[in-house]
Amino acid sequence: MLRLTEIKLPLEHAKDIAHTPSEIKAAIFKKLGIAEEELVRFEIFKRGVDARKSHAILFVYTLDIEVKNEAKVLAKFKRDPHVKPAPDIGYHFVAQAPLNISKRPVVIGFGPAGIFAALILAQSGFKPIVLERGKEVRERTKDTWGLWRKSVLNPESNVQFGEGGAGTFSDGKLYSQIKDPKHYGRKVLNEFVKAGAPEEILYVSHPHIGTFRLVGMVEQMRNTITALGGEIRFQSRVDDIEVENNQVQGVVLANGERIETNHLVLAVGHSARDTFEMIHKRGIYIEAKPFSIGFRIEHPQSLIDHARYGQNAANPILGAADYKLVHHAQNGRSVYSFCMCPGGTVVAAASEEGRVVTNGMSQYSRNERNANAGIVVGISPEQDYPGDPLAGMALQRHWESQAYKLGGSNYKAPGQLIGDFIAAKPSTEFGSVQPSYTPGVHLTDLSTVLPEYAITAIREALPAFGKQIKGFDLPDGVLTGVETRTSSPIRIKRNDDDLQSVNTRGLYPTGEGAGYAGGILSAAVDGIKIAEALAIDMASKS
Template sequence: MVKEIEIVCPPGQQEDEAVVKRLAAASLNIQPQKVSAVKILKRSIDARGRRVVYRMMVQVFIDEIYQPEIFNVNYPDIQFGRPVIIVGAGPAGIFAALQCIQLGLKPIILERGKDVKQRRRDLANINKQGLVNPESNYCFGEGGAGTYSDGKLYTRSTKRGDVNQVLKMFVAHGAAEDILIDARPHIGTNKLPQIITAMRETILNAGGEFIFDAKVTELLVEFGKIKGVKLANGEKMTADAVILATGHSARDVFEILHHQNILIEAKPFALGVRIEHPQEIIDRAQYHCEYRGPDLPPSYYNLVEQVADRGVFSFCMCPGGIIAPCATEANEIVVNGWSPSKRNNPFANSGTVVQINMEDVAGDDNDPFKMLHFQQQVERAAFNAGGGSLVAPGQRMVDFVEGKLSNDLPVNSYLPGTKSIELKEVLPGWINERLRKALPVFGKKMKGYYTNEAILVGVESRTSSPVKIPRDKETLQHPQVQGLFPCGEGAGYAGGIISAAIDGVNCAVAALKILS
């Protein structure tokens, strides 16, 4: 007999098999020896009461043998299958490739950047010297932005596809099985490179191709049908299906499409700052105690407020994390956040941004680059305010709200360094004012949040793509180009690792339909 129940477990004991079995038996009012196994289905922290606990949905096996699930990757040989060109090796591109293999198609991944190992050198140059390689950085390269910016797998995109399928694929390539049960699954920047490498090996072993330093400069289109792509080195590669999974920062791809009269559109996005607190402040607020202790993980938060008809919200929260420089071109400042798997850094950071609608930005709504140019202007203003070498403008939180220049800035995790600036010199006035009004309100929602111990670092501007590449809802093809599948964050159809991966899977399935 198998029964599904919820049990409540004290922190520190949620992974103790004997304790979990005893709690399950007590809940069912049976003898512990009758419980042969307990499978945890979902696990989350409940800090709403005076006592923090783990809530777990479990399957209890009563006098019945439990067979653990085995995660294998046994793919067919597709080296002679019909080719599908996939532009971009982020989560959308990689999962599109893995799905192509399962469908008998041969994926050919073209990545403008380097593999995960070689990317590390370019990231070191960014952090230590303030030098940005426009082809290899936190956004470009194998694994995309997610590989070196956290690996959070939390998503609300359950209607778009099978989230569990994506999580199991990560587990099959080396991720801990905990990501299948945790309410907010997280792999960690230190572990993702090995997992991405294993996925590449799966693709290659099945007969797929993975080509680095392969920058696409033109789409080959004849009579409204895709025929392949042209690379920067002049090489042409042919295929009747191209999945365009280039990420939210590949601005040159938008230029290519526009130059070829392939429709793109401006779209709303969000922009603001990254806010960093000492992690202990967040822990005290969320766990209602002075000291978190070793049995609880660093806490997270999620804050949102409507200010003058615009949403102001926290985004990509990184407990025990680091603020990273994520510019993709010279003379711009872009910040993001990431955490290692243990989330053991002393700071907690989160993007805190304001929703930007089309009417908020001056210019012609029919100009597909209207929002992108606005994004660039703010990023360049941040660079100029910092004074170069990727030094970022910063301000203490209360000083920001009160309109005061900070006399000094708190120690923080942003390695290139921060410079005390009044952020109103960087942020457009209507964004600045909405943030100023929202932060004290957030402080009322979460005790200790509103403090001058927190630093605002500018700017958080790559929350999503400011450009959308349209596609048909049913076929997922571009309305003007048969066989072209805009995909993932860069096309405007995803907002994180999981949703991008799901979109990649869906585009591969759509590609099969036109190639069959």
């Protein structure tokens, strides 16, 4: 197989799906100078969009092709970086379970990292036990709607806790900037397709699924794990990890049940604050890490489409436009867009009573009227919350409590129009942009809901972003507070070689909660890495 990169075709070629393969073939023939009969087959590995010139948008393809005389073609293009042998992207298992396992591996948490750790272990014959504090995904969805529609929060079943993890109620983005030399990301995408995701996620440059599809996929992956001998227990919060001589011995559940294990995957997500407190008390090494805080911002999706695609705005082939922005403020802070959700909604993402947290979500169609994104400021333990590994978590709680009070102490979120925020005056009524957050938005002055340095940096950044995307500083646009769960405030540090905790043998921290991932794909990939390390260790000790 050969891999061709940077094959560019005009936007119009995709209007007629039936003729698209013919146009791609024509591009292959032109690039390689081969006759039609020399091409055996091709498949699209990746398709991106080059929208730098809105009047001449291009699709950019990476293709894997099979030709009759591969060696001859490679020799002809040996100096061309865009014609190379295709890499092996298949997944290869590293260990199989021995027959005499006395203590099964345990996975705490069933978000992306936990799901893929459990899946790889199950596929390798290790029959893991999964402990998830929340409910199965459909019951969890009902509880989540309870907050959104009735202002009733269930601290154990919400946007953060339950089957599928926080990514279930998100845009379902499946792309990442992580280094992935072993192509674990491809394994993740292939498993998602098996579970019901559209095949296009295998090749589009910014694949996403959306919440409704994720629900069914998560259920299917659960069924796969149990069919392979895995066991998944919901509403099973782990209240203690037993450690003796720096070795994991087991876990204790909230109901008092004890499960023995010497191999424990900790995949609890970035909001398991009581778990962080428990492991810190247990002496398991953790450290504070940087994260970001800010607001959600909403614009009409049509404004973003026009700014990004110009005359091609609203073209169904392109779909809803997204963006990625960064600004380095004069006070030394970096402000950037985070988790942009085209055609989506701002959602209530609190997991603790008396606190307000925002996040973004969209469905596969991305056809809601507003675009939203986090506009956040980077903070660090050295500068902003020194001294205690849990100080970042305390900072999050403080500002989330402040947002709850400022919103009216009823889970409404405090909000402000962009123009008023820049002008430093309270908002009193909405303009042309209606916020999507439920239970609702209470207009106020957001200057007291984040630290002064964050307010100053965001005020400076919004007009600067307006120069990059025309209309981004739209006076009627809406800011909603607060966005504090951008990533985990701690890192459960692990060894580079065996991926176990630096001071607790048998403990495998993984995913966002451990501080080693950010998003669905990177967390799932990290879960695979952890499962492999655990499988190798268990197989070697059998």
